[in-house]
Amino acid sequence: MKSKQNCEELEQKIHELEQEIRQFCSTENQYRSLVDSTSDSLYLVDNQCRYIFMNKNHIDRLRLPREKLINHFYSEFHNSEQSDDFARKIKDVIATGQSLQDEHQSSQKDGYFLRTYSPVHESGENSQITAVAIVSKDITERRRMEEELKKSEEKHRLLIDNSTEAILIIRDAFITFANRKAEQLLGLNQEEIKRVALKDMVIEEDRDMFINRQQSTVSGEIFHNAYSFRIINMSGKTIWVESNIVPLQWEGKPATLNLMHDITRQRKTETRLFQTQKMESIGTLAGGIAHDFNNLLMGIQGHASLALLRIDPSDPNYEHLKTIETLVMNGADLTRQLLGFARGGKYEVNSLDINALIYKTSETIGRTKKEIRIHRKLADNLWTVDADQKQIEQVLLNLLVNAWQAMPGGGDLYLETANYILDESRTKPYDIKNGQYVKISVTDTGIGMDEKTTERIFEPFFTTKEMGRGTGLGLASVYGIIKNHNGFINVYSEKGQGTTFNIYLPFSARHSANGKNGVFHDIPKGTETILLVDDEPLILDVGREILHTLGYEVITAPSGLSALDIYRQQEKRKINLVILDMVMPEMSGSQVFDELKKIDPDVKVLLSSGYSLNGNASKIIERGCSGFIQKPFSLYDISRQLRCILDRQ
Ligand code: ADP
Ligand code: MG
Secondary structure (H helix, E strand, O other): OHHHHHHHHHHHHHHHHHHHHHHHHHHHHHHHHHHHHOOOEEEEEEOOOEEEEEOHHHHHHHOOOHHHOOOOEHHHOOOHHHHHHHHHHHHHHHHHOOOEEEEEEOOOOOOEEEEEEEEEEOOOOOOOEEEEEEEEEEOHHHHHHHHHHHHHHHHHHHHHHOOOOEEEEEEOOEEEEEOHHHHHHHOOOHHHHOOOEHHHOEOHHHHHHHHHHHHHHHOOOOOOOOEEEEEEOOOOOEEEEEEEEEEEEEOOEEEEEEEEEEOHHHHHHHHHHHHHHHHHHHHHHHHHHHHHHHHHHHHHHHHHHHHHHOOOOOOHHHHHHHHHHHHHHHHHHHHHHHHHHHOOOOOOEEEEOHHHHHHHHHHHHHHHOOOEEEEEEOOOOOOOEEEEHHHHHHHHHHHHHHHHHHOOOOEEEEEEEEEEEEOHHHHHHHOOOOEEEEEEEEEEOOOOOOHHHHHHOOOOOOOOOOOOOOOOOHHHHHHHHHHHOOOEEEEEEEOOOEEEEEEEEEEOOOOOOOOOOOOOOOOOOOOOEEEEEOOOHHHHHHHHHHHHHOOOEEEEEOOHHHHHHHHHHOOHHHOOEEEEEOOOOOOOHHHHHHHHHHHOOOOOEEEEEOOOOOHHHHHHHHOOOOEEEEOOOOHHHHHHHHHHHHOOO
């Protein structure tokens, strides 16, 4: 009975056990399928870093059969650096009971993993930690995407940083982004830029326009053309900026994208060129008036000279006539300056030692104006220039007088010379050749000028001086003379600080110097026959009278063609000399000269013109013309010139 009961109990027990095992197996299966189905790797290691469990995923990842892995050490499958690092972390987790995370690159370097290390307790929460569970997540794809993003960001940054345009984003008036070029343009670093409202750097005159553009763009208006404005950068320099502007959203708010570049240089060149053209047209105008006016003076001068010859010095009118002569000469001085400015030329071109000339001219000023200290810094071995000494002296005197007038309380005057080689970027705005130049600088520490004045100083009759003190012709003639010498002049000035004028004259390879100009005190006369050619009846009349008075036979011709006719018809020897006007309608003096030469290679021609000896006239002189006289000429001038030529063998 007892054994039967025992037997039943045993069977019951077995059944229960079987149930339990089945239950256990199914739970185990559930765990296993859970663990094996995850895309992450799961494994357990003991405190020796020995694998005690791993899921299918991890076995696949290590590409070895399970028995070659379980109970083997982590270090058998990883390099020493990785193994040491791993061991340290395992030790840490066991010691602290805290989870850890790291990122790890696979041994084959083909993947990245995010690993979480968690402590595993023997049984129950507070028991000893005997193992560490590691969940390793494949983050290779995520890493790749991050890297790609970083690379593309880098490319954009490279483009923006190396852009030749300054790129600025302006939002709510402030600069929220600026590339490297923008930093350079504004003279600010990244930190400073963030605190700047660009409109505060824009000069006052341009500010409204700038703000307008910004606001219109933010409200969606599209501008297709660039606009330009001036800013004062952090070094205090005014720069011209040209900018394109488009609206955009920046960090969720409306803003403007501004692409800017510096056009200061270009602007300066444009202004200079414009200035040069303006002077050219003023020159034409002034020259036209001066030319006619000069002929009138010539008439007055002639008649006065004649009247003086026939009048006794005791006559009450003698002094009046003398005064008329003086006044005509003063008038002629003015027209000469104007003509010099307009087109005139070099009267007597020689190789000039500019240093010596500066020394001499400034000495004169220095002696009389004691309140001015003169400093000279004259270059050794200064190149020579081909120039008219009298004209260059005139230029220096004008500049020195201006400087003196600009320093009413005295001051310093600096005179400098230097050799310069100018390239196209320097000469282009002035429309002249590049090459070797001699530079003359005249600097004063006087009252200076503002920009508006500086722009106009070379215009004839522009003066800021009171009546009687200035004619406004000084710098106009300086400009003209320098231009006629194929040089150029520029000016730098600051109000209250002083002014510098720089003159550049082209270097001359030619070396010759000749002195002339004896002074005659009597009026030499003659008896030869002279053909006087001029299109101006007034000149013909007064000229005939003057020449008669001097004893000459005179034939007049009102045009080049009639002059040639007359010359041909004459017995050759009858005409000893031709006085030939340069500027005539139909046939110019130059053409007439060439024709005369064909008729008679030995013909003697004295050129006359209201302009001083300019390019054309010098060319004719080179072609064998005997001399040049500037109108209005006095009886004394012409008498001297005529004898000079006629007595020459
Ligand atoms: P003027 O001396 O008869 O006024 P200029 O042609 O010589 O005529 O000069 C024109 C103007 O240029 C002057 O009235 C003056 O305003 C300005 N200027 C010339 N040189 C200087 C200088 N060194 N410093 C300041 N202003 C000058
Ligand atoms: Mg002056």
